[in-house]
Amino acid sequence: MINSKIIDSIFSSASIQRWNDYPRMVELVELDKQAHKFIIAYFIAKLEKDVNYTHLIEAGIFEFLRRVVVTDIRPDVFRKALQKKSKEINTWVISELSPSLKDIDNGLFLQKFQEYLENPEIYKKERFILKAASYLATKWEFSIVYQTSQFLTDIEDVKKSVDEEIEDYYELIGVRKIALNKKLAKIIDLSGRLRFQKRWAQTPRVPETSVLGHMLTVAIFGYFFSIDVNACDKRIQNNFFTALFHDLPEALTRDIITPVKYCVDELSDIIAEYELEKIEDDILPNVPNELHKEFSYILGLYDGKKEEFENKIYEDKIKIVEDVSKYNQDKYNAIDGLALKQCDKLSAFMEASLSISHGIKSKELINGKKQILKGLKEIQGIDFKEIATKIDHDFGTTGQTQVRMEFD
Numbered sequence: 161m162i163n164s165k166i167i168d169s170i171f172s173s174a175s176i177q178r179w180n181d182y183p184r185m186v187e188l189v190e191l192d193k194q195a196h197k198f199i200i201a202y203f204i205a206k207l208e209k210d211v212n213y214t215h216l217i218e219a220g221i222f223e224f225l226r227r228v229v230v231t232d233i234r235p236d237v238f239r240k241a242l243q244k245k246s247k248e249i250n251t252w253v254i255s256e257l258s259p260s261l262k263d264i265d266n267g268l269f270l271q272k273f274q275e276y277l278e279n280p281e282i283y284k285k286e287r288f289i290l291k292a293a294s295y296l297a298t299k300w301e302f303s304i305v306y307q308t309s310q311f312l313t314d315i316e317d318v319k320k321s322v323d324e325e326i327e328d329y330y331e332l333i334g335v336r337k338i339a340l341n342k343k344l345a346k347i348i349d350l351s352g353r354l355r356f357q358k359r360w361a362q363t364p365r366v367p368e369t370s371v372l373g374h375m376l377t378v379a380i381f382g383y384f385f386s387i388d389v390n391a392c393d394k395r396i397q398n399n400f401f402t403a404l405f406h407d408l409p410e411a412l413t414r415d416i417i418t419p420v421k422y423c424v425d426e427l428s429d430i431i432a433e434y435e436l437e438k439i440e441d442d443i444l445p446n447v448p449n450e451l452h453k454e455f456s457y458i459l460g461l462y463d464g465k466k467e468e469f470e471n472k473i474y475e476d477k478i479k480i481v482e483d484v485s486k487y488n489q490d491k492y493n494a495i496d497g498l499a500l501k502q503c504d505k506l507s508a509f510m511e512a513s514l515s516i517s518h519g520i521k522s523k524e525l526i527n528g529k530k531q532i533l534k535g536l537k538e539i540q541g542i543d544f545k546e547i548a549t550k551i552d553h554d555f556g557t558t559g560q561t562q563v564r565m566e567f568d
Contacts, residue, residue, distance in 0.1 A: 161388045161542055162381065164554035165260030169228050170377060171514055174367035176231050179301060182315075183308040190231065191369065192355035193297050194224045195376035198404055199351045201293035203344055204334035206451050208289065213397040216286040217383060222276045223290060225261075229253045250277035265387045292329035296338060299326070300352050343446040350411045350443070357410065359508075363524040365515040371407050374507055379403035381503035385496070389540045394490035402458050403500050406468050409459075412438040436466055457493070469501035485540055502544040505532050509548050517555040 176190035198220055205211045230238055230253065242249060254274050261270040276283060302322050309315045329335040337344045354372035359365075369377075382403040386396040413435050439459065447455050460468030462478040471484045474493040481487060487494045512529040515521060536545035 161264075161384050161547060162551075163260060163263065164551040166264070167510055167514075167551055169225060169257070169260060170380060171367060171369070171510065173224070173228050173231075174369045174373055176228070179305045182305045182312070184305055185308050186304060186356060187368075188301050188304070188355075189367075189370075189373070190227065191373035191376065193294075193301065194220075194227070195372045195404075196297040196300065196348075196352050196355070197290065197293045198376060198379070200296050200334075200338075200348055201290050202401060202404070203347065203448075203451075204289050204293055204332055205286075206454075207333040207337070207448065208285075211285060211289065212283075214393045215283045216289065217397065217400050218272060219276060219283045219286045220290055221380060221383065222273050223294075225257055225273070226250075226253050226277070229256045247278075250274075253277065264384065269387065288329075289332065292332055292335050295325055295329060296335065296348065297352075298322070300348070344448065346446045347443065350446075351408060354407065354411050359511060360525070360528070363522040364520055365511065365525065366518040366520045367514065369511055371410055374511070375404055375407050377507045377510075378406065378500065378503045381506055382496075382500050385499050385503060385539075385542055388542060389485065389496075389499075390488070391496070392488050392490050392494075394492075395484070395488060395494045395496065398458065398493060398495045399500060402460070402468055402495050402497070403503060405455075405458055406460075406500070406504065408443065409435045409439050409466075412442055432466065436461070436464070439466070457495075460497075468497065469504070470497040471495070472497060496539070499539040499542070502536060502539055502542075505535055506544055506548055508532055509536070510551065513548075513552045513555050 171191075173191040173194065174189055178188040178190060178193060201216060201220060205213065205216055230249070254270075254277065257273070258270060261273065264270065280287075299322055302319070306315065306319060326335065326339055330339075334344065338348055339345075351372065354375070355370045357371040359369045359371060359374050379400050382399040383396065386399045391399065413431065439461065443459075444452060444456065456462075457474055457478065458468075460466045460470070462472075471481050472495050473479050473481055473484075473487045475491070481494075484494045484496045484499075509529060509532045512525045512532070515525055516529070533545060533548060536548055538544065538546075
């Protein structure tokens with residue numbers, strides 16, 4: 161499904177500093193920006209017609225992986241370079257990533273990636289939506305940077321440039337709603353705040369990851385699982401977006417680690433009930449009405465509870481199923497909840513394993529890693545414990561994540 165090299169590439173983005181030539185009151189990293197971009201793209205796309213969501217997901221992942229490779233080039237310089245040397249740059253990107261991607265989906269993923277870079281006419285609408293989402297995520301970051309940079313002589317020029325760029329995307333309904341600070345803007349703001357909540361908050365780690373970044377890593381793992389089991393398009397999409405939003409309520413409740421949730425009888429039930437109340441009061445009212453039913457399904461809401469990690473289908477009503485592979489057609493709207501739970505655990509395992517491979521370890525990380533490994537199992541022929549064990553072994557010798565910097 162995945163290997164240590166692609167894991168290393170994904171998590172290296174948590175060490176890529178953004179706006180690092182400006183003073184910042186908080187750390188801004190590439191992984192969080194990419195996660196925020198995907199969330200914004202989802203909402204923009206849902207207000208448009210004729211969007212291929214599998215293409216949207218794939219294009220977003222392709223752009224993310226390319227950004228990891230070219231991160232040492234300033235974005236404005238990179239855009240100019242692409243105008244004159246796009247073929248050479250894209251060839252270099254493919255050569256850098258080919259060793260980590262060549263075995264995924266029997267080489268088909270790498271082939272799609274190469275076609276995407278070589279042919280700007282494919283995924284055209286999805287590219288435009290992602291570009292708009294990237295801009296809005298950057299603008300959100302700049303609102304933070306601006307607070308601490310007003311003494312700099314060029315900051316007003318940067319602000320003017322950022323503010324003016326929004327006109328390029330006004331044809332998109334979602335962009336106009338966000339720009340006018342409508343209800344949808346509150347969801348974008350709420351999701352962005354998840355970058356301030358650190359995972360494993362009680363122990364040092366390298367690289368540090370936020371709840372927002374974690375959501376994207378689980379979504380990407382969910383995508384790779386989906387293509388490995390030959391999931392239909394709707395199942396691929398549901399799996400990705402269910403994972404992408406699975407911790408969104410933590411923007412309202414904070415990240416509560418598993419041992420704390422279960423340290424007192426019925427505490428987990430109280431937390432779950434409160435989380436449901438906050439979703440009903442502070443999230444769903446800000447989601448466009450036409451998205452309520454679908455977004456509630458993705459969040460795992462049904463029968464007065466929240467269970468995003470259940471195997472389910474949705475025809476006339478939500479139904480819990482044992483084997484999702486029996487419903488591998490778009491009409492069933494299937495979600496591989498149990499597999500996504502394994503992806504969630506695998507992401508947490510990698511967070512601990514990577515830090516330990518860097519020499520930053522604690523008893524919490526070591527014990528947590530052992531406990532997570534015990535909970536990993538095989539789903540639909542994909543052995544998550546075997547994947548974790550192999551990648552962990554690789555990290556012990558070659559899993560050193562390179563710290564890189566991006567100039568914005």
